[in-house]
Amino acid sequence: MTARWLDEPRNPRSPLAGVKVLELARVLAGPFAGQILADLGADVIKVEAQDGDQTRHWGPPWMGVDEERTAAYYHACNRGKRSVMADFNDGDDLGRVAKLAGEADVVLENFLPGKLTRFGLDHATLARDNPALVYCSITGFGQDGPRRDEPGYDFVIQAMSGFMSLNGEPGGDPMKFGLSISDLACGLWAANAIQAALLMRHRTGPNQGKGQWIDMSLLDCSVGLLANQAASFFATGENPPRMGNAHAQVSAYGVFPTQDGPVVLAPANDRLFRKLMTVLDRDDLIRDPRFASNESRIAHRSMIDAIIAEATADWTRDALLRRCAEAGVPAGPINTLDEVFADPQVEARGMAIELGGVPGVRSPFRFSQAELALDRPSPKKGADG
Template identity: 50%
Template structure:
């Protein structure tokens, strides 16, 4: 708990979303101080509550009904259970929306119209409302009615075409990223859109509808790969851990494992060569500049691999860090949370939980000096705050 001022103090958010992209946005807004009320299905709740194992255990060590997945995107919120298929439930949600500054939802296109909870209806009732819709393919276009999931979008949006081992290598083939990155990125874009819309509303009094599509976000976030394609006329391909524009910038074997070498400029390459005892490489016209190294990648990488296996990962990291060459280990998650930098930054946090007492989590990475992120609540139990929220927001008695 903290008494520091909150960046979004006074902002009310009605979160009708579930799974990851929408809840990630809601959690970020809640971390920044917004009062986020999550509306869930009675008896079931957010889909991710059942996406286990693993499951949370209560204070007595007994397994609860909530999967670990749910806890990654729902802290600092309050949970209300309302059946929106019931007319009385629809009326309650409409009343909550009229008290809110922001509504988040990720139903299929048109899915909330039958309940009178769509953006057109609610914006007509409250013109200053910020209404954010997250779907797989957006509100328009030939795919608008399709359901969209992160894995599907990683494939359709091009990410898997540049992720995985290169053709001709053992294990070659397209590969998804190890987390639902498209959902996460969509949640971040949604947060930016909501904050921009709130700033617009504060200036003009005008609310608006935000239309976010996972496919749009995935294509937008291919960054240099799309630039390489659109400007360079090339179709990027899978390269394993190698980089299409920088060499050497990938993993290398060591005497006891592997390490990452991330050489960002010619000066760093020269320093690496000195540490490796191969200063002649930095003077070789094939390797002297990054452009030359990219062109002669197939010749350079085997030479580097022959050199890196001569020392342990720790020995390389100590030597290269002292020389100012970016490098690092490839950590498992247990090693991540044991890393002294991760510990110093306080990335593992402990949150309160009604049944478990406490539950571990990961800190919000935003560090604000005047209005810091706060962790007032752990992820809520299903319907834990129904009576509280209806009383506070609507004046409804027991």
């Protein structure tokens, strides 16, 4: 292991140009946070064990880079980093990792609580020599509490956080999301917290120049996303029911049929509902007291949904979406991924990227005075030391 920090920023115009991030993380939440920081211009050195991040082996599908077959999953959360291999049980390797940590702005790790203490890579040890260090720990359940020592898995967290109780058809079984929402949400929260802590180092006062320890929990991050559903529970004391594609607080708002496939209609207020009724040539319903307000529409949800479904079934999908767009009614197709990346709006925004022959999805930041640092694909195992 011979890695050292870059002498020059990857992209001087990137927001985190010159920031040094040591990533001691694997799988998804930690690496996703690291990739966000890398896209924002940080120099991210990923430390991997001899067999590499386990997601390198989570195929199929596979992607070939320089004749090395690596799972597509790995490339989803490791773009822009450099990779070094280290054995923490090897004194020389451990010393080199500690040296990198001593020069880093950020250490990002997702080991079980206390596990890095035996290697001298815990926050307390590293902060003694590097008091400006921002140290972010990602765990399943946090650094305290009765479940602190348990590993965190996205599926389990989705179940425990209430996500699955809210997701699924009315009266049906609980359902997990179609993506690892708990892991990804924690990565997003972590990247946000890291940048806040970096900014805090520059404040005047007793914290100037000082880093801190950030304690991120998958469970906390998922519970933190309950937002309006949690507010509904606090207001009523009742568990929100599973509603499928319906909205608990808005009607009519959902999935409706057309001659050649369903569409989403989202008239989220009375004004938009009236516009939709005009599109569907049902102005008579605007004056119907059962549908005159959102509250009354919720009380007659099944009735208005059935009326709208009967009306939309006479349209083709594209014709209805075009007419809704002209009338200012929020509506959209239910796209598969091939349709997503062929969508003119997605193409115009440049969301699909390719680096070194590896396709991916860029971080969705747009700055007026800065650029992302999109300069390299995910690294080969140990490519940098």
